[in-house]
Amino acid sequence: MITYIFSMKSIFVFVAGLLSTLYLINPTAGIFELIPDNIPFVGxxxxATAAFFLIESLNYFGFNLPNPFGRRLKK
Structure with missing residues (x-):
């Protein structure tokens, strides 16, 4: 029987964080974008979505970033 070290959720969160990091690094130099940046606000x-996924995946694995939006943390 195979013992899984990581759960499927952990693997999914890791892959989402990795993909969002690659998207934010922008290795295609703007050739591939989901929404072109020249569209005001929507661009x-x-x-912003990729940054959200990256921050949440870091939080999932215990890398808690400072509270940038001033939300109260649950105790």
Missing amino acids: NLDE
């Missing part, structure tokens, strides 16, 4: 939503 930045894909980067």
Whole structure:
């Protein structure tokens, strides 16, 4: 019987964080983008979504970043 070290959720969160990091690094130099950045306001939503996924995946694995939005942390 195979023992799994990581759960499927952990693998999914890791892959989502990795893909969002690659998207934010922008290795294609703007050739491939989900939403072109020259569209006002809407053009930045894909980067904001990728940043959200990256921050949440880091939080999932215990790398808690400072509280940038001033939300109260649950105790």
